[in-house]
Amino acid sequence: MTKFVFVTGGVVSSIGKGIVASSLGRLLKSRDYSVSILKLDPYINVDPGTMSPFQHGEVFVTEDGAETDLDLGHYERFTDTAMSRLNSVTTGSIYQAVINKERRGDYNGGTVQVIPHITNEIKERILRVARNTNPEVVITEIGGTVGDIESLPFLEAIRQFRKEVGRQNVLYMHVTLVPWIPSAGEMKTKPTQHSVKELRSIGIQPDILVCRSDRALPEGLKEKMSEFCDVPTQCVITAQDARSIYEVPLIMEKEGLAIQAIDLLHLEQRHPDLSQWQTLVDRLYQSTQQMEIALVGKYVRLSDAYLSVVEALRHGAIATGSTLKLRWISSEDIEEQGAEALLHGVNGIVVPGGFGIRGVDGKIAAIEYARLNHIPFLGLCLGMQCSVIEWARNIAKLEEAHSSEFVPDALNPVINLLPEQQDVVDLGGTMRLGLYPCRLVPNTQTFRLYGEEVTYERHRHRYEFNNAYRNLFVESGYVVSGTSPDGRLVEIIELPNHPFFIATQFHPEFQSRPSSPHPLFRGLLQAALVQSETCGSELSATAEEPKALFQAFTSG
Structure with missing residues (x-):
């Protein structure tokens, strides 16, 4: 039978529940347990698709086209397991489903209430993941913090859940903060005590405490929390701040998180194989060559808006033995100050996705x-x-070339809507979303990087390259190096006689993993490395020389 782990948070938001859930997933996978991770988000939006990146951060897109919370990206990167729309649940989607059932008469005229109708729908979503993907362990992260009004239905649902599947098949893990107070010169456990008290008041006794702190917890402090929170001392886990999120699974392993979880779930203790993950972290910390990559975006005030792009760049840096240094640049600042002033000296440039005309000229x-x-x-x-x-x-x-997204009556709309999108009014969930095949053109730089004729990539967009201009572009030197299998949609373009100039209609960052970096991000970092080693900070070679070097490098 599938086992269920529920991860809650206390004291403050953004405490790292997603990373803790992902780390436990990694540790279970290293023991050959199959895992799926589910996010229950308390906001009333149906999904994050129409939410501002400044408020919510990146929208992560799954293979089946769901627009989800960025934590699903962590789940995939840590566990090497593709998530789906089943793994993302919001209050909005729950209430929408219940209201639709009520309108159909599914409740036979009964009064629809939070308990049992909303809580039953939440439990059904959790069980649906277990039924459809059949993992040995389902880890469920509850968004927000204990005590939030909007989180109460989710907490009540997971309280009831132990009766659905049996207490021996359920584990409650609570992530909390243990702050260091400089003026007192000591760590304080009161926030954790109050958080656990709040959780227990609604009927949930945590089995494991994961304590976020900037330093190791003294044994005496663990014993104090064990006594006050009624949790065994060995189940009080230190989650000390790490230099990289990829080190967290190794820290959690040393603290015994997986051993305690497996015991509490009555599973077989197996020897973990974390050698590949340890090698990955070692390479991350041992690199000496620094590559400065400019990320030119519209939402740079919140780095989480480009989380998967940043992580994919890190994966490429790890693969090339270099250290990533990001230069965050607002495209609006380029419009005011000029590109030379803000981009001089960088080893590479990434321009990510976005919506709306603001900052496009930059x-x-x-x-x-x-x-x-x-x-x-x-x-x-x-x-x-x-x-x-x-x-x-x-x-x-x-003349006046533009996208019809920004200038509907542009003289030359080189980017335009597909005919089937012309009459779409709703914004949420109406784009080309999810995994689509892309056929690569032989003898192109892109083909050499991928090493295969067909690849599958995730999309999130509505506008496309206008094929009315394709011949003109090709004749003027543009290379279309990837298209949809029928050749209708332009997916990848590149420029010849350039060290590395590739642009994609899809989002390759969603497919990148720390253990298997995406070919395009790895290629960008390789090209940046070759450029820096060959040309120094000022490019003195011709365009053909670095191109030839890079092609030799990528072809092995």
């Missing part, structure tokens, strides 16, 4: 700077569309 200027100065460049989604606009204006000399 992205276009950054792309032009990368093209003219032979700086390795990777464009993602809107980054690809901006590179198309830049080429149309500066090389193809198309």
Whole structure:
């Protein structure tokens, strides 16, 4: 029977429940247990698809096209397991489902209430993951903190859940904060005590405490929390701040998190194999060559808005034995100060996705700077569309070239809606979403990086390359290196005679893993490394020389 772990949080939000859940998933996977991780989010939005990146951070897209919380990206990266729309549940989706059932008459005229109708729907969503994916362990993270009004139905549902499947098949893990008070010179357990008291008041006794802190917990402090919170001392786990999130599973393993969880779930203790993960962390910390990559975006005030892009860059850096240094640049600042002032000296440039016209001209200027100065460049989604606009204006000399998303009556709409999208009014869940095949063109840089004819990538966009201009682009030197299998949709473009200039309509960052970096991010970091070693900080070689070096490097 599937076992169930519920991860709650106390004291403050953003305490790291997602990383703790992901780390436990990694530790169980290292023992050959199959795992799926579910996120229960208390906000009333049906999904994060229409939420501002400034408020919510990145929208992570699953293979089946669900727009989900960014924690699902952590789940996938840590466990190497693809999640689906089943793994993301919000208050909005729960209430929407219950109301739809009520309108259909499914409740036979009964009064619809939080208990049992809402809580039953929540429990059904958790059981659905177990039924459909059949993992040995389902880990469920409850968003928010204990005591939040909006979280109460979820907490009540997981309290009831132990009766559904048996107490021996359920584990409650509570992540809390143990702060260091400098003026007192000591760590304080009162926040944890009060958080656990709040949790117990609604009928949930935590089995394991995971204590976030900036230093190791003294044994005496663990014993104190054990006594006050009624948790065995060995189940009080220190989650000390780490230099990288990828070190957290190793810290949790040393603290005995997996051993305690397996015992409490009545599973077989197996020897873990974390050698690959340890090697990954060692490479992360032992690299000496620093690569500075500029991330030119619209939402740089909140780094979580580009979380998967940043992590994919880190994966590429680990694979190339280099250290990633990010230069965060607002595309609006480029519009005011110019690309040269903000981009000079970087080893590579990434222009990620986004929506709306704000900052688009700055992205276009950054792309032009990368093209003219032979700086390795990777464009993602809107980054690809901006590179198309830049080429149309500066090389193809198309007057007033733009995207019809930003200028509906543009003279030359090189980016345009698909015919089937013309009449779409709703914003949520109406784009090209999820996994689609892409056929790669032989003898291109992209083909050499992937090493295969067909790849599958995740999409989140509505506008496409306008095929009315494809011949003109190809004739002027643009290379279309990837298309949909029928050749209709342009998926990847690249420039010849450039060290690395690739842009994709899809989001490759969603497929990258620390143990298997995405080919395009690995290629970007390799090109940046070759450029820095060959040319120094100022590019003195011709465009053909670094291109030949890089092609030799990528072809093995």
